Amino acid sequence: MGAPNLRVILIFLSFSLPPPPRPFLPFSLIGMHASRGRVGWDGGAENSPNLGYKMAAPAIRHRIEIVPANRLMNAAQVLQQNLTLLELVPQLVNIEGCLQFLAERALIGNSWTCDVCQERGRLQATEAIDGFVWRCPPPCRRRKSIRQGSFFSKSHLDLKKIIMFIYLWAADLPLKFIQAEVGCDDKTATNWANFLRDVCSEAIIVNMRPLGGFDDDGNPIIVESKFFHRKYHRGAIRDGHWVFGAVERESGRFLMRIVEQRNRATLEPIIQQWCLPGTHIISDGWAAYRDLENLNNGVYLHDVVVHEDNFVDPDLPWLHTNTVEGKWMHAKRKLRRQCGTTRDLFPTYLDEFLWRNDVGPNKVGEIMNAIRQIYPV
Numbered sequence: 001m002g003a004p005n006l007r008v009i010l011i012f013l014s015f016s017l018p019p020p021p022r023p024f025l026p027f028s029l030i031g032m033h034a035s036r037g038r039v040g041w042d043g044g045a046e047n048s049p050n051l052g053y054k055m056a057a058p059a060i061r062h063r064i065e066i067v068p069a070n071r072l073m074n075a076a077q078v079l080q081q082n083l084t085l086l087e088l089v090p091q092l093v094n095i096e097g098c099l100q101f102l103a104e105r106a107l108i109g110n111s112w113t114c115d116v117c118q119e120r121g122r123l124q125a126t127e128a129i130d131g132f133v134w135r136c137p138p139p140c141r142r143r144k145s146i147r148q149g150s151f152f153s154k155s156h157l158d159l160k161k162i163i164m165f166i167y168l169w170a171a172d173l174p175l176k177f178i179q180a181e182v183g184c185d186d187k188t189a190t191n192w193a194n195f196l197r198d199v200c201s202e203a204i205i206v207n208m209r210p211l212g213g214f215d216d217d218g219n220p221i222i223v224e225s226k227f228f229h230r231k232y233h234r235g236a237i238r239d240g241h242w243v244f245g246a247v248e249r250e251s252g253r254f255l256m257r258i259v260e261q262r263n264r265a266t267l268e269p270i271i272q273q274w275c276l277p278g279t280h281i282i283s284d285g286w287a288a289y290r291d292l293e294n295l296n297n298g299v300y301l302h303d304v305v306v307h308e309d310n311f312v313d314p315d316l317p318w319l320h321t322n323t324v325e326g327k328w329m330h331a332k333r334k335l336r337r338q339c340g341t342t343r344d345l346f347p348t349y350l351d352e353f354l355w356r357n358d359v360g361p362n363k364v365g366e367i368m369n370a371i372r373q374i375y376p377v
């Protein structure tokens with residue numbers, strides 16, 4: 001008599017019990033830690049509240065949002081958070097954590113509305129690359145990639161690898177190192193570095209403020225300006241780029257633009273675009289600068305350095321272009337290390353250099369904000 005009853009009970013249990021969780025070791029371990037609250041490597045008290053392993057992500061299946069609206073971060077909040085590797089890595093141990101990380105920062109859409117039936121889609125688990133797709137309800141049942149419309153839609157690289165790539169790239173680590181840590185091939189690493197440099201180029205165009213003008217006391221701000229030459233030796237061919245450089249002496253903010261020629265017709269529009277009226281421009285004696293004082297009815301002050309050998313005249317100690325020359329030396333050294341003599345990539349490497357100089361110290365936050373700005377979701 002007992003055996004059939006037991007079978008009935010077992011069948012009943014197998015229907016009424018929730019399915020067992022997927023065995024996923026790092027996730028379950030973290031879940032255990034999280035249940036005990038904050039945890040350190042030694043199991044003792046942890047000082048940093050940020051290490052509280054909030055990434056023990058609940059399943060997001062069937063939801064209409066990846067994260068609740070109150071977890072969405074604005075650009076200022078992204079910058080405030082100085083994300084360390086210790087804080088980042090645990091968030092990437094499962095796909096839910098990756099998606100939540102990206103959705104919180106508006107790097108992927110947090111929800112999706114089907115443009116055919118106008119219904120909100122839900123997250124459906126799949127075997128495909130990101131683990132989930134958006135799916136609108138019956139009868140429409142259309143599917144949409146989690147990445148659609150985002151910066152990530154151009155790639156099939158695993159999201160956790162992309163996030164790690166962005167982090168290490170922002171930290172300015174060598175590409176070889178990043179590639180090894182992320183675990184991707186040469187071509188993928190090169191592509192992603194190119195994508196990120198393109199973001200820098202776009203961000204400069206959108207965000208870079210002109211130099212110079214007047215300071216708070218009404219004094220003209222000094223901008224040093226000079227043309228530089230970047231040479232490439234490729235066999236017998238000697239080739240190069242002219243680069244216009246300008247730096248705000250006090251703040252160190254600077255601008256470099258590649259130009260075809262260093263004549264007046266090239267120089268004057270750049271000055272008008274990038275130097276505010278009132279700027280005190282100090283340049284070398286190159287002929288293109290000759291009529292600068294009369295440009296735009298004389299809105300600029302202009303002085304010329306006579307000595308070409310970095311000599312600073314004790315009577316005129318402010319009259320030099322050493323700051324802009326120092327910036328150029330720095331840029332040249334760094335770019336030579338990064339791209340050697342690759343002529344075609346030089347402009348985007350230069351943009352990356354400018355971007356890093358122009359943004360604040362939290363480069364990880366800055367590049368994520370630049371991505372969300374250039375690729376709004």
Ligand SMILES: [Zn+2]
Nearest residue numbers: 114117136140
């Ligand atoms: Zn639909």
